[in-house]
Amino acid sequence: MSKLSSIILLMVLGSTLAYKSYSGYQVLKTAPLTSASMPYINRLSKHFDFWGTPGVGRPATVMVSPEQAPLVVAAFNRMRISHEVLIPDLGPEVEREHGERKATEEANPRVAVYDRYMGCSEIQMHIAQLALTYPDIATELVLTNTPEGRKVKVLKLSNGNAGQKALWFDCAMHAREWITPPVCLRIIDEVIADPALRDMADWYIAPLANPDGYNYTINTDRFWRKTRSPNPDPNCPGIDPNRNFDFLWDAGNPTDYCSEVYPGTNAFSAPEVAAIGNFILDNADSLVLYVAIHSYGEQILYPYGHTVEPVPNVDQLIAAGTASADAIAAVAGTTYTVENSAAGLYFTYGASDDFAYGRGAVQYAYTYELSGGGSAGFDPPASLIQPVVDEVWPGIKALVDYVLAN
Template identity: 30%
Template sequence: MLMGSCLQCGSVTLMLLVTVITVDARTLAASDTGAASDIAAASDTEAASDTGAAGDTEAASDTRATSDTAAASDTGAASDTEQLPTNNYQYLDGHQVWRVEEEEGNTTILQQLHVAGVLDVLDHSGPSRTIRVPPESLSEVNYNLQNAGVHYLVLIHDLATYLRDHEVIKLRRGNIGQTCTSSSCPAPLTDAYMTFEQIEWYLRHLATHPRVEVTSIGKSVEGRNIWLVHIMPATTCRGGRSAAVMPRHHQRQKHYRAAKARSIWLEAGLHAREWISVSVALQLIHNMVRECSVGRAVHVYVVPMANPDGYVYTWTHQRMWRKNRRRNHGSNCDGVDLNRNWDFQFGVGASSSPCSEIYQGPSSFSEPETQSLRDAMHQVNSVSKLMLVLALHSYGQLLLYPFGHTTEPAPHTPAMRRLGNIFAQHAKVGSGTVYDVMNSATGLYFSSGSTDDWAKGVLNTKFVYTLELRNKVTFLLNADQIFPTGQEVWDGLRAMIEALTPEKLSE
């Protein structure tokens, strides 16, 4: 059984078809551990409890996880790797990558061509754009850019050849017999990108942790599970001291109990090719479980893989695939952009063409993936008020706040900007990586039907963001970028949570 993967640059890659095995929900989260249950029942129980979710002592460590730790056999990942070929470049022969120069007016023409489905805008790092142009569109895109007076540079003449020469996929075997305890749990790989099979392996064992529930909130177009990880507030941390019985004063205790009815929502993998978003989400889960004091005042809900079909397809067929795997009737082009399918200002900055990378779908919430996410977010918000929604994407190193369909300020814009700056300041401390905090529509292109706009416009969540991860050049990151990217996001997210939960008690 294939247990993991790695993406690295600098070596030649051959051809492989990765077999993906889907794990049934009952297998993933056995009922005898209490690890998987209905989301509404679990949230109701937690919201009603006065003592919190876990009675066991959490052995939280301040020591940072390292890639060596994540790769060690006692975390569920064997130390040996096997380099195998892949065939996920087969549809990219003749595709080119162009860098469009930063000139006034280039955003408008690129947006028009993007909507028409003749090119793919890859980055979100500012007016200068990196685009992918398929061979059948080379003449058309060249003509339109020249006609608009927009200059460009060809960076890659054949994307398939480039990827074969620069990407190396490593599959890592793992120890599937390990389970979690109150003090330890297998860590996700931080030196290798993980296949869908490996992700389900990790979640299966994570579900045995006493503070974790793993639930399938629905099925994808092709029938794969969409997993939701619920990390419950901890009542005890290092040394067995209970937060519930050690308030600084009575008022703090009241605040803590009130805070248990609040939650944060993290989403990753909505765009299939953005592998780093999935790896970062898994690191955030691991850190949240390990460092229990950070999340002791809130429920944390994480969907680490929101588009499983598309993710599998990026491994088996098309590395640059972005959408889900919907078969669009009457078209030779498959897939719907799940980040244009939400029912808020549906259709603005999106495309009605199935061949476009930003195809919105035949109607809002036409896709089972977005339906499942919507229903789960509504359910969580009804029993545990969502105070923060963070959608992980790549790339561009941007923390974007709503709205995307207009430059008019959304409710709580000053507060979102202030909290965003807290994230950026703390994310920069360890690595020096700069994340710019800005409105989604400012300096970029208009878009709607996205998770963040829907959370702000429909759920009225106060703090909502889309985080574009490393880097400013490509989302085909070396595997050695997984750990530092996850660590800087954890530093920033931890600071955001602490800023939002001033009643968090000291140990």
């Protein structure tokens, strides 16, 4: 073997070995939860990696390491929550998906693609290319630099009409939710192609709200959720960005750095979050719609996450969300429910949509939980990207139509 071949082999092996294998990890699935079991599930979710959206009437799925499995099973048994092993070993699926994505990676994409998951640098370069290609309507905004030196980029699409209302969409705030950036990219495609959409409003789209975390899922750990901000415990970096916004921020356990929902030392301690939050406040006069795209659960959630008490314009929030859900269902029959965040998801503090609504005075604020897929929800195969973006875009368009008409 030549010296060059040996170097290449070592590089390939190093890349493979560096990617977290998840060998021996299991995914457990409960029976549909009752209201009596939810307080226990909420407490467990602070310490273990629950997927999807646990809620009354819905099952919960939780990923556990070999060491965690007996602890969670014992807790379920104590709570008398029926459960099953959904995936006995997550390792082979993670290995397959990682190899598939690496094999289809491209260096310099000129257009968004929907037959594979694009990497962080691909998406960032694509945004820059769009601003160069369409300088009259597209502007690349850099909100901040991340702890690892990446940029939180927003693409503004506008015909330049004065006094227009503004719309905001962000994706991949939680790093592992790979199905979300394609939805933001599809929104960009549609708005660039249709001047009438730009005449309706100015559009701000952030395909990667958490670029450090997303890049880490692509190259190191498929199921990483948080940012990559350093913490006092070097073994547990990262902050849950959707618990770090400056609205009823609640530290919970401020030293539980390893928790998937660790909220940071204080509100806006994550620079990515502070930049998005400040943008919302700075544009409060024009911003009428905030949408955070997450996965998974097939839900359209509206404020608040800390209470089930209805907000003043709850009827309009439900009506707009229902129009969106109906448009999604019309494509392929997928049913999205429209629910209050606390009732439909679980009680949360420091969430982005609550901040946009409660601090930013954005009249219409939502979190979309897209369809799941793959082995247990968070890893839909690339073959599902196109169907998801095809059905969600009409829902986004219907939501925008309702908001701007009311």
